[in-house]
Amino acid sequence: MIYYIYDGSFDGILTAIYDAYYRRETPEKIVSEDDFQESFLINKIYIKTDREKADKVYNAIETKISNQALKNVFYVYLSERTDRGTIIYHYLKLGWKIGIDIDLNLTNNNVLLLQNICQSVSKERHFMLGLVRFRELKNNILYAPIEPEYNVIGLIGQHFSNRISNENWIIHDVNRNIAAIYNKQEWIVIELEMNPTIELHKDEETYQRLWKEYFNNISIKNKVNPRLQKRNMPMKYWKYLIEK
Amino acid sequence: MDVFEKLKILSDAAKYDVSCSSSGSNRKSKKEGLGNASVSGICHSWSDDGRCISLLKILFTNDCIYNCVYCINRCTNDLPRAMFTPEEVADLTINFYKRNYIEGLFLSSAVYRNPNYTMELLGKTVKKLREEQNFNGYIHLKAIPGADKEIIEKAGMYADRMSVNIELPSSEGLRSLAPQKNKESILRPMNFINSRMHQSIEEIKTFKYAEKFVPAGQTTQLIVGATRDDDLKILKLSEGLYKGYKLKRVYYSAYVPVTNSPNLPAISSPPFLRENRLYQADWLLRFYGYNADELLDESKPNFDLEIDPKCDWALRNINLFPVEINKADYNMLLRIPGIGVKSAMRIVSARKFASLDFDHLRKLGVVLKRAKYFITCKGKYYGLKTMDGENIRKHLVSEIKGKESTNGIEQLSIFSLYPNLIINNNKTIVTGAFQ
Ligand code: SF4
Numbered sequence: 001m002i003y004y005i006y007d008g009s010f011d012g013i014l015t016a017i018y019d020a021y022y023r024r025e026t027p028e029k030i031v032s033e034d035d036f037q038e039s040f041l042i043n044k045i046y047i048k049t050d051r052e053k054a055d056k057v058y059n060a061i062e063t064k065i066s067n068q069a070l071k072n073v074f075y076v077y078l079s080e081r082t083d084r085g086t087i088i089y090h091y092l093k094l095g096w097k098i099g100i101d102i103d104l105n106l107t108n109n110n111v112l113l114l115q116n117i118c119q120s121v122s123k124e125r126h127f128m129l130g131l132v133r134f135r136e137l138k139n140n141i142l143y144a145p146i147e148p149e150y151n152v153i154g155l156i157g158q159h160f161s162n163r164i165s166n167e168n169w170i171i172h173d174v175n176r177n178i179a180a181i182y183n184k185q186e187w188i189v190i191e192l193e194m195n196p197t198i199e200l201h202k203d204e205e206t207y208q209r210l211w212k213e214y215f216n217n218i219s220i221k222n223k224v225n226p227r228l229q230k231r232n233m234p235m236k237y238w239k240y241l242i243e244k
Numbered sequence: 245m246d247v248f249e250k251l252k253i254l255s256d257a258a259k260y261d262v263s264c265s266s267s268g269s270n271r272k273s274k275k276e277g278l279g280n281a282s283v284s285g286i287c288h289s290w291s292d293d294g295r296c297i298s299l300l301k302i303l304f305t306n307d308c309i310y311n312c313v314y315c316i317n318r319c320t321n322d323l324p325r326a327m328f329t330p331e332e333v334a335d336l337t338i339n340f341y342k343r344n345y346i347e348g349l350f351l352s353s354a355v356y357r358n359p360n361y362t363m364e365l366l367g368k369t370v371k372k373l374r375e376e377q378n379f380n381g382y383i384h385l386k387a388i389p390g391a392d393k394e395i396i397e398k399a400g401m402y403a404d405r406m407s408v409n410i411e412l413p414s415s416e417g418l419r420s421l422a423p424q425k426n427k428e429s430i431l432r433p434m435n436f437i438n439s440r441m442h443q444s445i446e447e448i449k450t451f452k453y454a455e456k457f458v459p460a461g462q463t464t465q466l467i468v469g470a471t472r473d474d475d476l477k478i479l480k481l482s483e484g485l486y487k488g489y490k491l492k493r494v495y496y497s498a499y500v501p502v503t504n505s506p507n508l509p510a511i512s513s514p515p516f517l518r519e520n521r522l523y524q525a526d527w528l529l530r531f532y533g534y535n536a537d538e539l540l541d542e543s544k545p546n547f548d549l550e551i552d553p554k555c556d557w558a559l560r561n562i563n564l565f566p567v568e569i570n571k572a573d574y575n576m577l578l579r580i581p582g583i584g585v586k587s588a589m590r591i592v593s594a595r596k597f598a599s600l601d602f603d604h605l606r607k608l609g610v611v612l613k614r615a616k617y618f619i620t621c622k623g624k625y626y627g628l629k630t631m632d633g634e635n636i637r638k639h640l641v642s643e644i645k646g647k648e649s650t651n652g653i654e655q656l657s658i659f660s661l662y663p664n665l666i667i668n669n670n671k672t673i674v675t676g677a678f679q
Binding site: 103 | 247248251252255256259260277278279280286287288289290291292293294295296297298300301336339340342343344345378500513514516590593594596597598600604607608
């Protein structure tokens with residue numbers, strides 16, 4: 001039983017797929033070193049991330065399968081599931097055979113699983129677009145803490161750089177200690193640890209109060225439906241909402 | 245009066261206006277400005293009644309010269325009145341928007357002094373937002389019935405969407421409940437907005453820099469249950485509005501009893517279930533290729549409250565079923581209860597590779613509890629022993645009852661408002677920022 005162990009990066013998975021192909025090996029699993037559980041029966045092969053190999057696989061996905069496949073693979077990577085390497089591997093293996101129609105092949109369990117994962121990531125990304133709440137800091141920077149289940153911060157930066165292009169802002173993934181930051185020109189993702197005491201702008205509290213006032217007012221009292229509310233807006237996202 | 249007080253009164257007065265979508269426009273953000281309008285629409289929160297919040301929905305004022313019987317703002321009603329200034333509305337919109345609370349502004353108003361004066365105030369507000377504050381977010385503006393078309397046009401230049409509320413689905417209804425309004429004063433601005441929109445689309449084809457006029461189109465709202473009009477009449481009206489006036493959406497709002505006038509029906513609670521049935525039927529008109537006459541007719545002018553319109557249609561046409569899943573074309577798949585747009589598309593994809601069985605369907609998201617009575621898979625039928633409409637109906641009713649009473653009425657949930665959200669994954673730019 002061969003396991004490929006990679007360093008946890010996206011390029012690492014792509015390198016592993018490159019190696020499997022050229023070594024004509026069929027690894028049982030492709031796992032990141034963090035997720036790997038030592039076992040006596042496993043034959044480990046460590047994959048050294050190689051940017052050139054990764055680029056080749058990246059381009060091959062785009063040209064031999066589809067753009068959509070590339071996006072799918074990246075989304076599955078961002079799901080941070082421990083089996084993500086293996087799922088991507090099986091998907092691409094089938095993809096080299098079928099080509100652009102791979103995503104239609106929903107009777108294949110691996111393809112269906114991959115699509116469901118992509119959908120969850122995509123759904124969370126969409127949730128984040130709506131549920132990110134900025135607070136204006138004393139120095140006029142807009143700051144938003146988030147705790148998404150998946151690593152979606154890189155998928156939302158572009159949206160906010162279009163949306164709030166004339167302000168400086170930070171979106172902070174508190175658990176992963178990373179942040180998307182924007183300086184009115186461009187945005188990047190960096191590692192970030194926040195100072196726990198942040199100072200708010202003098203008007204911030206007023207607008208928070210106005211928003212809460214609006215939020216409470218807009219619901220129709222004889223139609224109150226907390227279950228529906230929770231289903232549309234899962235409670236795991238409430239922590240940083242002003243209105244909740 | 246401070247802004248808190250005004251916001252309280254004027255959001256309260258607007259909350260029964262049901263339109264909430266912010267989709268359908270793609271206003272590009274400009275550097276130096278704030279905001280863009282996203283085509284797919286974004287919900288920012290869900291209120292305690294489970295409705296999606298995407299816009300700051302307020303009235304400019306609730307101080308009305310008219311006396312529509314069904315309306316809480318009518319001039320003879322004794323309640324606190326308030327009026328924003330254009331600056332206040334602009335400031336709230338900008339500050340809510342940049343904190344990512346909202347996708348834009350929904351601005352409506354009671355009729356203050358006269359229709360033209362009110363429309364001018366609304367126009368002034370949106371002009372301020374767009375020109376002085378450089379706001380590029382979404383704006384949905386109400387056109388006030390009776391205002392001159394030049395004034396409506398001027399304001400409309402700054403809006404993404406405009407709507408004129410029809411409110412009452414018939415002329416008799418208007419006569420008895422809103423005597424100062426008439427069909428003409430409502431349809432004239434609707435007609436004008438429609439033709440002005442199309443003119444602008446033509447101009448944009450020829451002149452690159454021609455201005456867009458309400459690019460996200462026009463909607464309207466109908467009150468259900470304040471008049472005697474039946475569902476068939478309402479649905480026919482909607483169908484006509486979609487076809488003839490190219491409306492983007494018709495919203496339905498269950499009549500909420502606010503007074504007891506002899507002209508109003510004596511009901512104790514709003515007909516929410518009926519409202520829900522109309523939304524479901526409206527959905528069938530717009531996305532499933534049904535027409536109003538298939539769903540209702542003179543002999544049955546109202547929806548069955550026990551069963552949704554699609555199940556009802558299938559049962560009345562039981563001779564068309566069962567349908568073989570591996571053969572039926574896409575449009576027929578859509579007509580099977582328990583199969584939505586997404587699962588129909590998945591079925592069509594998946595069966596190119598393998599012939600589908602019952603288990604596959606479950607994985608593809610088909611609601612088998614409902615669909616099983618209407619389908620065969622590889623020739624095998626999983627429903628009841630006989631294809632008997634009455635019997636199937638009984639089973640469906642008990643199934644649906646359980647579901648609706650626990651989930652409540654949910655026509656405004658995110659998935660029903662944005663069918664595209666789930667079907668097309670949003671386009672994303674892979675930035676490579678993670679390397
Ligand atoms: S004109 Fe509008 S706000 Fe005024 S009473 Fe009639 S429905 Fe109400």
